[in-house]
Structures are given as structure tokens and as C-alpha cells.
Amino acid sequence: MMNTLTDRNAVARRRTPLNRSQIAGFWGAWAGWTLDGMDSFIYALVLTPALTELLPRSGFAATPSNVGLAGSILFALFLVGWGLSFIWGPLADRFGRTKVLAATIFTFAIFTGLAATSTNVWQLGIYRFIAGVGIGGEWALAGTYVAEAWPEDRRKMGAGYLQTGYYAGFFLAAALNYTIGVHFGWRAMFLTGAVPVVVAILILLRVKEPEKWQKADAKTVRVKPLREILGAAYRRRTWVACILLTIAIIGLWAGAVYEPSAVIQLATRAGMSKSDSIRTASLATGLLSIGTILGCLALPPMAERIGRKKTLAVYFVGMAISIAASFGWAFYLPNGLAPFIAWLFVLGFFGGNFALFSLWLPEQFETRVRATAFAFCTSFGRFVGAGVNFLLGAAVLHMQTLGVPVALTALAFVLGLFVIPFAPETKGETLPQ
Template structure:
């Protein structure tokens, strides 16, 4: 019988058929999971706001900045703001070394407070440049939350539940996005875009729960003294050392593909629907835009929950390859077929595919913690999931220029399908970690 080495000895592959008695989490483990779930959900709650009300926000803020709010300018400055957001997200890699040096909990609290405060301040913007500045600073907080939540959960929960809960954890971000869509669908006319951003202060309330109930995971606590004796930059040197450089670069490139797809497609779905509503004369534009965002989010949640099963059946590489294929089909169908045809029902038909493909990020929630040891796990997670945003920021800005030049979002956004095809060729750069325990 084939055996698999893991911490504490060996276990047989056949043992997976008999998982043994159910594993129960203690109170500290449950609090760690739900605190992380809540933080990541509030991250998605905030993240969705910028895409959902992008068109009405720019329509109001461009004229005071001396810019006409036509389709080309809304597309260009929308992509510019997206590029700045990604640049801010790239700066949030600093939360990783902070978490490895001082603990997972303080880094999580700091990131939540930062994105919560600056999202609320975005609601007071009087011109497009102030709004972009607030969006940039918000991103510095948002970018750290995924790394903090995923690292904390991976280290805190029982090993047998780690992969399963990793998929559930990542669905939290899209639960938050769905919540934003539902709120705007129900109260959008009363709130307006300013009111929606002011709700961004709500995640700050979660800090009270985390401070009171969340403890540092035992894996980090056992090495805390060693971590505190090292320099803040030591984890950054470790992830680029000879044994880890190849996988770190590979993760950066793969995540760069994911982010370009996310910002060029899912973020622009509400804008695409709003534009088609105007062109076709359909009614209930804000409601249809919210419905489109909600459909995409629901199917991404389904994909996230299914990720642990796919990752075990197909391997981490195989699961990511499947999601990349779905993204390719969804992008082509939405922007190369439905949008040029001005066919709203067809666009909505492709949204489930696009939504499922968007679960590609959930693979990394499971995969990244398995590739690095405790002393620099948070740094590796934060570095690869944030610096990749800088690569994507360049691509997003180029898309903005293309949208402005063509006067349409169709061809530029459809072309991002090529990024996912290229991503399939990069998969061998990152090691397969299926059936391997979390390294110490």
C-alpha cells in the first residue's frame, strides 16, 4: 500500500477512505475560524462597493474634476482607479512580515481598521482624485486581510479540517460581496453611492470580537520567541531563498493572472450591465446591475465551497487549471459574444460560468499555506497575493487605455482570456501539495 509521509509518522493512502471519528474544534479554534471568516467577509463587502457603484460614482465625480462623464472616460478612469487600487493592494505585503514577527491577530486587526476607515471616507469625496486616493489607502488594508485570515485558519484548525475549512473560508469574501449587492439592490436608491461607502465603517465593529475572542494559533505561538528575535525583513529574504524562489515566482505569476481576470471581468460586470441597459432601453438598471453582481457572487461561493473536493480529486494544479478554463469560457462568452450582441439575457447566461471561474482564488487559500513553514508563512502568503497586484495594475491600466481608445469595454476585456490560457502553462512552476500536511 502506498504511504504518505506526514508530521508524526506515515499514513496510508487507503486511510483516506476511513476518516475515523469526527473532528471537533475547541472554542479557541472556532473563534479563530469565525473571526477570520468575518474579516474576510467584510473585506468582500468593502471590495464589492467600488465595482458596484463605479459608473454612478464616476458620473458624479468626473465633472467637478473637469472631465466629461462619457462612456470612454468612465471606462478609462474606472480602469485607472482599479490600477491604483491594485497598486495599493501591492503595498499591503507589509502585513505578512508584521504577522510573522508580532502575531496573526494584531496584523488582522490593523488591516480591517485601515480598509474600513478609508472606505467610509470615500463616501465624502468631492472629486475623482480624492476618491482614488481613498481607494488606494483602502486597498492597503484590504490586501492584507486574505493573507491574515487564511494563515490564521490554516494554523489554528485541526489538520483534518484544514483543507475543507480553507474552501469555506474563501467563500466568505463572496458572501460579503453578495451582501453588498443585496443591500444596494434593496436600498440603492435611498443610499446612493455615498451612503453605500459610508457603510464601509461597519467592518471596524468586527475588531471588537477579534480582540476579545481570537487567540494566536499554537503553531505560531510555539515559535513566537524565535520570530521576535529575527528582523522584520528576514521572512522576505527566506521566501526568495534558493529553496523557495521558484515557487514564489510561480505563485506571483499565477495570482497575477487571477487578478487581471478579476478586475477586468467580475468588477466590470455591473458596468457592462448598466451600459447595456442604457443602450437597449431596458428598465431597472441599478437593480439589474446588482442582480448580475449577486449571481456572479453566488456561483463563486459555490465554487469556493467545492474547491476542497476538487483540490483533493484533481490536485491543487488540476483544480486551478479547471477554474482557469471556466474563466476563459466566461470571459469570451460575456465580452466577446453577449456584450457586442447587446444581448442581456445571454450575458446573464454566462455569469454562472464566470462566477464559478472566479473561485480560482480559493485554490490559493488551500495551496499557499502548504508550501511554506510557520516562520515565514504569512509573509509568503501576503507577498504573493499582493505583489502580484502590481503586475495586474499595469495590465489594468493598459486595459483602461484600450477601453478609452476603442470607446468600448468589449474587445479589451475579452482579450484577458489570453491571460488564463498562459496561466495553464505556468502551473508546473509551483509544487503539487495534495495529501501533504502543513509544514512546521
């Protein structure tokens, strides 16, 4: 036993130390991803109060069904903007990771702040659409940067660390809603989303480009990266990754976006006041975030032990069960608030499946097209996710409930289990140059 511990400590000591640029770059990417998550989830948290105020000003009654439908349409527009974020990938392959990363953060921060000035749902939709374009690019560029900048023996765990930032952003949004949102309203929440501008400036000033990109850029003959990832060499892995990411986005976002509204409905049904219901939704979101952070940290060691494909299968099964149990079962119990929140923690843990893509996607593509491939695969899923949200909104309106329609998204993860075998297994391989 003592020898085993000694061997583990020796391995830990042999890990390549990070230099100052790698540390600063990671924290810049992590902070951007955290504020990205905060920005994304602000909308979910303020959905009900914002639309309750803006729908009458836009000529519509603020009924629960109209709020649900309008919320789905606006979120679908946000996802379309998110999908258009594939434009950042080729720019990053051509001009560098850090410059374009800063541009994505600047874009989503400015237009999230502008959402606070909305006087009707149309303005809110436009601001969220453009913010989505910025938000969508951050993950691809942050994931690409960490994979290329960190040493080979540390980048896998770095992917897990990076992904925790997005859900730390969920937690931060919940904390802000618990304090600022309750006392100052939804407009103040959107204003807090302008803070990431500072992070964008710091990234531009302090973070250097990864050496891998610099070397590849110096010797690469200019090609069209989008054409290359859809060509014969990469076509299969590109489309398989697109399908798997689509499934992850459909399932997690359906659950995450409707989670606050579901908790508010359950809390109101349990006799809580409006302010107490909002606080409960914030606490539930915090619990979901903690579960997801733990899921992100548990994933890289599992992927190294049993492989990328088996790990994703485990997480997909967990997502299918937890979505069905929370929205399809607990939501309809007479006293379902506590069981629903408990299942949210499980849903959050397996929602950490996104950390696998931060680890796995960079391993499947060479440096000259890596950012383009990452951005394209993530953007494809968001376009499909936008369509699914339109369908979800229509189903919520038709069925007059949000539980069953969201629960049905669990079927997407079952489908994903049949797609995973077609993906490449990259366990034990180094990042391709």
C-alpha cells in the same frame, strides 16, 4: 452501497472537533473577509454614479469613455495600495496573526467610510488607495490564520469555507446597492463600508493566536522573512505562485470590476430605466457571487481527489472560456443581457479558483515565513493587475467599448496552463511547521 455510506459517516465522525477559539477565530476571519469583499465590490457597483457626479467637479466631462478611463485609473490606484499590503505579512510573522488581521480590517473600514465625503476624483482616489492597503492584507492573514488554527484534517475544507466569505461580500454589496444604493446614492454605500470596524474590535478581544505560530515564535531565531522566501530554498515556488496569482487577479478582477457597468449598458440598450438598470446589475452581481461560492465549496474536494495543479488547470480553462464567451460574445449580441448574465454564473463558479490559493499557499511555506510569503505573492499580482487595468482603461477609451478589451484577458489563463507544471504538488502533505 450501505457499507460505503457507513464508512463515509464514520470518517466524518472521526474528524477532529473544533474548539471554541477555533470556531470564533474562523468566524472572525470569515466576517472580515466577507466585509473585505463587500468593500471591494462597493466601488465596482457605484463606479458609474460616483464618477458621473465627481468628474464635472474635477474639471472633466462625465462621458462614458471618461468614466471608463477614470474608473480604470482609480481602480489601478486601489490595486497599487492592495499591492503595498505586503507590509502586513512580516508584521504578522513577527507580532501575531490576529492583531495584524484586526489592523488591516480597521484600515480598510475607516478609509472606505471616508470615501463617502469625497468632493472630487482626487480625494476618492486617495481614500481608495489607502483602503486598498488594508483590504489587501486581509486575505493573506485570514488564510494563514485558518490554515494554522484548524486541525490538519479540516483545514483544507476550511480554506474553501473561508473563501466563500469574499463572495458573500459581493452578494451583500449587491443587496445593499439594490436597496440603499438605489434610494440613497453612492455616498451611503461607502458609509456602509465603515461597519467592519466592529469586527476588528471583536477579533482583538476574542480571538487567540494559533498554537502553531506561538510555538514557532517561541523557538525561532529572528530572520528576515522576505529575504528567506526569495532565497534558494523558496525562490522557485515563490515566483511561480506570484505568476499564478497574477493571472487569477487579472482575469477575475477585469471581469468583476466591469461586470456591473457591462450589465448597466446592456440593460439600458434593452430599454430599461436608470434605476431598473442598477437593480439588474445588482441581481447579476448576486448571481455571480452565488456561482463563486459554489465554486469555492467544490474546489477543496476536487483538489484532494485529483491534486492542486490539475484542479487549478480545470478552473483556469473555465475562466478563459467564460470570460471570452461573456464579454467577447454575449456582450455584443442584439439581445445580449440574458446570455451575458447566464455566463456570469459560469464565470463566477470558476472564479472560485482563489480558494485553491488559500489552501495551497500555506502548504508551501513554513510557519515562520508563511504570512510573509502569502502577502508577498498576493501583492505581486496586484501590482501587475494595476498595470493591466491602466492598459484596459486605455483600450476601452481607444476602442470605445469594454467588451473586447476585457475578453482578451482570457489569454492570461491560457498562459497560466503552461506555468502550473512548475508549481509544487502538495496533495497529501501536512502543513509544514
